[in-house]
Amino acid sequence: MQLCDLGHLDRAVLLFGGPYSNVDAVTALIDRAKGLGIDPSHMISTGDTVAYCAAPNETCALIRSLGIPTVAGNCEQQLAAGAVDCGCGFETGTACDLLSVGWFGFASSVIQDDHKTWMASCPDLITFTHCGKRVAVLHGGLSDVSKFIWSTSPTETFMTEIDLIRDAVGDVDIVISGHSGIAFERYVNGVHWINAGVIGMPQNDGRQTTQFAVLDQAQLRFHELSYDAAQAASRMQKHCLTQGYHQSLLTGYWPSEDVLPRDLRGRAKG
Numbered sequence: 001m002q003l004c005d006l007g008h009l010d011r012a013v014l015l016f017g018g019p020y021s022n023v024d025a026v027t028a029l030i031d032r033a034k035g036l037g038i039d040p041s042h043m044i045s046t047g048d049t050v051a052y053c054a055a056p057n058e059t060c061a062l063i064r065s066l067g068i069p070t071v072a073g074n075c076e077q078q079l080a081a082g083a084v085d086c087g088c089g090f091e092t093g094t095a096c097d098l099l100s101v102g103w104f105g106f107a108s109s110v111i112q113d114d115h116k117t118w119m120a121s122c123p124d125l126i127t128f129t130h131c132g133k134r135v136a137v138l139h140g141g142l143s144d145v146s147k148f149i150w151s152t153s154p155t156e157t158f159m160t161e162i163d164l165i166r167d168a169v170g171d172v173d174i175v176i177s178g179h180s181g182i183a184f185e186r187y188v189n190g191v192h193w194i195n196a197g198v199i200g201m202p203q204n205d206g207r208q209t210t211q212f213a214v215l216d217q218a219q220l221r222f223h224e225l226s227y228d229a230a231q232a233a234s235r236m237q238k239h240c241l242t243q244g245y246h247q248s249l250l251t252g253y254w255p256s257e258d259v260l261p262r263d264l265r266g267r268a269k270g
Contacts, residue, residue: 002123002124004127005128006069006126006128007129008128008129008130009042012036012214012215013038013130013214013216014029014043015176015196015213015215016043016044016046016196016197016212017139017178017196017199018046018179018181018199019059019200020049020050020053020199021050021052021054021055021200022199022227022232022249023058025227026059027227028225029199030066038214040066044069044126045063046071046138046176046196047071047073047074048076049063049075051104051200053103053201053245054236055235056110056115057110060119071122071125071137071139071178072124072139073145073179074140074146075104075107076122077119080116080117083108085101086103087145087146124138125165127169130174130215130218133173133218134171135173136169136174136175137176138161138165138175140178140179141164142161143161147161149161149195150260151195152261153261158186158188158193159189161175162193173191174215175192176195176213178195178197181197181198181201183211183213194213196212196213201245202253204257206252207252208226209224210225210227232249243255
């Protein structure tokens with residue numbers, strides 16, 4: 001396990017996940033961060049830098065050039081290892097499993113070696129202290145990098161991961177996660193669990209905007225991110241990434257809800 005401690009970050013910290021090869025969204029996020037007065041040294045990504053969209057190398061280059069601390073998601077791990085799939089753990093034959101073949105195949109065929117080397121160096125867990133609170137950042141779960149944890153997941157699911165984090169780095173007050181694609185916060189036995197959301201794909205709520213979070217004075221606020229979704233979708237079409245996620249950028253809905261637990265399916269659509 002690779003660990004990285006950033007020390008004390010007592011100014012506002014911008015938290016985001018899932019750039020997903022969407023360089024247009026990353027560019028918009030950098031502009032928003034500047035407007036909020038947040039330096040790249042106080043921005044942290046929960047991983048999956050490369051995924052569905054069409055600009056994997058440009059997205060990696062931008063994040064690397066700014067030195068944004070990035071947790072290794074399953075996509076970083078799989079691409080760095082030269083694996084044949086994204087490692088999301090989708091059930092074989094589901095829509096999500098079948099759709100992943102297209103975008104992961106594209107990403108693995110074009111990603112540059114220096115970006116794969118960087119991905120291999122990304123830590124599994126980032127820690128820092130913020131306003132006296134101990135914070136841990138991971139991708140999905142520490143038991144499984146591609147573990148989907150939702151707002152409706154059982155308390156025991158959260159506690160299992162929190163116990164593993166404590167075993168690895170000691171006590172924590174806040175956990176920042178990603179992977180599932182939908183932002184939420186939940187308090188579990190005194191620990192503030194925050195999924196910062198993703199910036200590269202909508203939240204399956206019918207809106208083009210995506211989400212990130214800002215932790216300031218130990219208070220959390222979710223922010224919506226607007227970017228040129230039409231341009232990002234056009235990039236995907238030019239590279240024949242037309243399995244459905246290109247439409248998601250425009251409609252705000254995922255091409256499949258297979259990955260969602262039943263109690264969340266269709267909720268965003270009323």
